[in-house]
Amino acid sequence: MASLPRNDGAPPPPPRRRPPPRVLLLRHPHHFSLIDRPLPDGFLFLKPWESPLPFDDFLSSADARAAEAIYSSGREPVTADMLRRLPEARLVVTTSAGLNHIDVAECRRRGVAIACSGDVYTDDVADLAVGLLIDVLRKLSASDRYVRRGSWRSEGEFALGSKLGGKRVGIVGLGRIGEEVAKRLEAFGCAISYHSRKKKPYVSYTFYPNVHELATNCDAIVICCGLTEQTHHMINREVLLALGKDGVIVNIGRGPIIDEKEMVQLLVQGELGGAGLDVFENEPSVPEELLTLDNVVLSPHRAVYTPETLSNLCDLVVGNLEAFFSNKPLLSPVTTAKLDSVGFS
Template identity: 80%
Template sequence: MASHPQHDGAPPPLSRRPPPCVLLLRHPLEFSLVNRSLPEDDFRFLKPWESPLPLDDFLSSADARPAEAILTNGRASVTADMLQRLPDVRLVATASAGLNHIDLAECRRRGIAVVTAGDVYSEDVADLAVGLLIDVLRKVSAGDRYVRRGLWSSEGEFALGSKLGSKRVGIVGLGKIGLEVAKRLEVFGCAISYNSRKKKPHISYPFYSNVCELATNCDALVICCGLNEQTHHMITREVLLALGKEGVIVNIGRGSIIDEKEMVQLLVQGELGGAGLDVFENEPNVPEELLALDNVVLSPHSAVFTPESFSDLCDLIIGNLEAFFSNKPLLSPASDE
């Protein structure tokens, strides 16, 4: 799925055909947040929320049947059933970096190309990952609460934080985001190691094929991998115990990569040092126990939410649609790597 196949049945250039139909599974928030308009002159966008029909009924209706592409995000799934109802679809474009909401096997079977947000979000997500780690270690949010509650002038003492420099940080998933995290942490003097599906050529960081061994040799873990069958609950109780009572875990991947129930229990019991979390297993629901812990920093799955990223994403989405329907190479094809 690394490239858009060139074949005899490929769509003709945009200038030689009516505007292609693109099904929007959700309102394109990315465009509205940066005051961009959808290119209505070049594409016919199908908007289910404007129909009186429920989504399932709309997908089976004559209004949806002309769809040749689907535009979605990480919160709207593209299923085998949906693709069966829309036989003319040849492209699925997601505004997400992750792919766990798309039935990739069915897309492959049907010869449907898939494009993602590519590396548009990588720098912003890496910034937040490092920010969460600093916040937990230096107790930035905890200190803010301490001051706002008027405790600074009282007899209460504020707990000491810990320095970031010289920390051993393990990165789980050394893709585009993971590499950006590593680059930032190296500047702070951290020792980087990583776990990935396979050892990365030309990468000098120590590689651990076993994530538990990585945790044993680290002071902090930063979760940067995608969610799939192999990574679901990959961060087990055993991994968290290996990280230790002073260890910190940061998650900017997906909530279900960590066994959340076990993590919460260990944090409450003091068997894990702290956590910086942008994602959760059952969003937007966050375990109540976490709300009372000063060694936990919580973020509402907002790592990608900057106007700069959204503006770049809008350009990428439109560019991918134009490329596909002009039979040109896609800008950010999904990779099996």
Template identity: 85%
Template sequence: MAPNSPFINFPNSTVHSSQVPITPLESWLPMASRAAPPPLPRRPPPRVLLLRHPHHFSLLDRPLPDGFRFLKPWESPLPLDGFLSSAEARSAEAILTSARAPVTADLLRRLPEVRLVISTSAGHNHIDLAECRRRGIAVAGAGDTKSEEVADLAVGLLIDVLRKVSASDRYVRRGLWSSEGEFALGSKLGGKRVGIVGLGRIGLEVAKRLEAFGCAISYNSRKKKPHISYPFYSNVHELATNCDVLVICCGLNEQTHHMINREVLLALGKEGVIVNIGRGPIINEKEMVQLLVQGELGGAGLDVFEKEPYVPEELLGLDNVVLSPHAAVLTPETVSNLCDLIIGNLEAFFSNKPLLSPVLDE
């Protein structure tokens, strides 16, 4: 047999062929005994930059999900600007943010690896969507997780203002009932003409609730809704002229900034009430405060403010104003659903699956 030959010679054998091929030994071994192929290199976990502390998770004492590396600027000795210039931040592939942490074009330019932005807010005015489109960055929002809770608070604020619930509560607690007598009369909700500014998901939920109270609904939006029977006003001033109540449900952008100004509020009238669960700067806050103090506007229920968390001092002493600390969505159910949605969007994106609540595709 020649050296290294795969054959064996049988010179005196009755085997007709003088050579028989040798079967390699390893082919006779059971599959489990064979050498395993080298493992594929594991991809490092995706890096997610947290622009603010993820309070939705901490409210529920819920840990951040496994499978991701979360970059937390507040744990760095560097100031935020310095951290954002670091190699660690520049490696981020996703951003988790909220309304108080804007995602600007400048920020995105500093983070070249970012391919996904997730916002926990209902609105998106804090994200430069045009820059995200230009860069091919996917954006996910809160979807429908908050609509019902925000609508509940809008109606609650309106009832509180009209029926003076918070004001009468203070009246009783101060011991004034026994010394001052009966409290001032409130106003009935049923029959009120309510104008909704922004008839999107939240606006429709508000309309559904107020219709059940017997209110007459009309609305202003970017365009008339084809399958909605409520009266439509293309001009918010005209809407206010024909309403007792305005409920602000629209998002903030260049067109809606200070859209509710002195003229609109005067059109609402001295008995008129405004409720804002949209964004603070949609109302010209200075002009609204002046009209409330002067008695030219009946009342206000406010969950959002122009320069949060600052609230104009004049509002604090007005019994016809009800204030809420931008808390329309803060129920355990909503916070839990939002945490699930954040995790679901992260897992979907980094598994090359469709986002659960895309913004740019809406």
């Protein structure tokens, strides 16, 4: 028979509670503030920008050294040096779609888990990619400027656009985002092909083993891969020339995947048809030459900035932190398979 609890009138001792886990924020958590969302209870968030210490000194402070998790929005690198200096850190949570700012190898070596943004961004990014492609082909932004400056009335009809239906569109990097872009463009009657590190056995789209061959056989290319050493400047002058005078490039990946200087030159010279760009090599700087071209659409790295998606993202950050510190599986862990997919699948 189980022993009954004693009831001697005294209150039971409070359960011994673990102090709230310390989470180092590398930067003001702007995804939360953009939608007026408070940071969650149950954690002690370290805010280096509120400290009188320079960031580097803050990292060496007792406060930082006790941090058990690092939260990065994707702009601030999580380097091997930083990881060495934060010996208690066992988790990196990032809200970025890419992982190029994190020393993933060092995380693995040190047994630091990584929680990423999962599929939260996928739909918004795919929507913007299609929006940029329609905009460039049909000259939406350019014709909007034409109307706003009164030219429709004074100068008459605007230049012709180009039809989306029937266009051969090449997806560079057929991960989750690339697949969603392809699915949407199929509904417009586009012919989809792709380039990725390896052919996907379950996919019926035409596969090209290199991006130059893809460009040669396409009217438009959509960059859906992450930035890695392999994809840096993968879209070079030769690839852009293969895309050609009527070819369009859309980039919702990362700026440095394209050799921007070459792209700008070819756009100015009319050797490349057009570009829809959400990302640039030196954001928020945009090459001056692009600002006056009517065959480009310039988006300020906003592929994922909708309140709906930010809300889902904040849920995911909180969910990952809570899961990790309750010894439950992460909601969106970076696994080897995931690395393939966000890197360049």
